[in-house]
Amino acid sequence: MKTEDNLPAVQSVVKDGSFVQIKVLFFAKARDITGLTELSMEVSSGSTTQDCLNKLVAKFPNLDEIRQCIVLALNEEYTTESAVVKDKDELAIIPPISGG
Amino acid sequence: MNSEDKTLVEIIDENKQIDLAKYINYVSAPQAGAIATFSGTTRDTFEGKTVVELRYEAYVPMAIRNLKSICCSARSSWNLHSIAVAHRVGSVPVGEISVLIAVSATHRADALDACKFLIDELKASVPIWKKEVYSNGEVWKENTEFLERRFKHGKDGSCCRRKIKTEARDIKGCCKPKVKEEDAADISTS
Numbered sequence: 351m352k353t354e355d356n357l358p359a360v361q362s363v364v365k366d367g368s369f370v371q372i373k374v375l376f377f378a379k380a381r382d383i384t385g386l387t388e389l390s391m392e393v394s395s396g397s398t399t400q401d402c403l404n405k406l407v408a409k410f411p412n413l414d415e416i417r418q419c420i421v422l423a424l425n426e427e428y429t430t431e432s433a434v435v436k437d438k439d440e441l442a443i444i445p446p447i448s449g450g
Numbered sequence: 451m452n453s454e455d456k457t458l459v460e461i462i463d464e465n466k467q468i469d470l471a472k473y474i475n476y477v478s479a480p481q482a483g484a485i486a487t488f489s490g491t492t493r494d495t496f497e498g499k500t501v502v503e504l505r506y507e508a509y510v511p512m513a514i515r516n517l518k519s520i521c522c523s524a525r526s527s528w529n530l531h532s533i534a535v536a537h538r539v540g541s542v543p544v545g546e547i548s549v550l551i552a553v554s555a556t557h558r559a560d561a562l563d564a565c566k567f568l569i570d571e572l573k574a575s576v577p578i579w580k581k582e583v584y585s586n587g588e589v590w591k592e593n594t595e596f597l598e599r600r601f602k603h604g605k606d607g608s609c610c611r612r613k614i615k616t617e618a619r620d621i622k623g624c625c626k627p628k629v630k631e632e633d634a635a636d637i638s639t640s
Contacts, residue, residue, distance in 0.1 A: 377509055378579035379590045419592075421600065423577065426512035442509055442577070446592035449508070449537060449578030450490050450549045450569060 370395050370437040374406065380420065380443040384410045393435065399424060400431035402441055420445050456532035459517040461510050464540025473552040477532035482554035486561035488569045490549040492542050502583045506539045506548060509577040520571045527567070528560040535568060537578055574599045
């Protein structure tokens with residue numbers, strides 16, 4: 351016997367917009383710890399810099415030892431942990447500076 | 451380029467020395483009666499340990515942007531003619547210059563005060579790092595100026611401490627829109 355498919359209205363699943371790609375830069379002690387100067391990271395759209403940092407610490411647990419003393423920069427300007435990252439943003443992990 | 455507002459910011463490649471004469475020439479001008487300079491050189495000891503060399507690295511685009519912003523702040527506080535800031539990256543052996551600031555002004559008080567401001571601000575906020583290399587180890591240094599300022603930061607803290615002068619001055623064209631400077635000042639206190 352034939353059964354009739356009674357499909358619900360198809361919802362198109364749009365993947366773009368749910369994730370953003372950012373570039374993370376590591377300097378000085380942060381680079382020593384991760385062994386990287388930069389990496390590319392995908393995070394959920396609407397993530398804050400703190401969310402990104404959490405993800406980085408999860409990936410590189412030794413970053414935790416400097417977590418309390420680093421500051422962050424987004425697109426070459428100092429930022430807070432509540433700032434929201436956008437696609438193609440550049441996030442820099444900045445340990446205490448020592449120029450001059 | 452407005453010849454009244456000459457500002458030069460350079461991050462010097464590895465293994466190249468800072469040419470003091472170049473920067474003094476840059477800031478010199480017939481109208482400027484005073485040139486103040488600061489040069490930071492690698493010391494041979496730190497807390498009794500023998501220093502072999504300092505190794506610098508920088509987040510170059512942000513460091514340049516920050517330095518230009520600091521120069522802008524200096525111009526809003528003092529009457530300056532020209533400013534030059536140069537910082538090396540890479541190894542800087544004992545005795546060599548790692549950072550140079552040169553400021554010219556009509557009068558010496560402006561030049562001297564601005565010069566001090568510029569190096570103080572550089573040490574507090576510009577993303578440059580140095581590693582002190584000893585014969586038996588190495589350590590990343592941390593500027594107290596940076597640490598002190600981080601913990602003092604409120605919501606409207608500023609990387610570039612702007613002293614607002616009450617006398618009327620012509621607004622120089624070098625300052626970027628204020629929004630960027632405030633954003634640049636907002637340091638995370640994680």
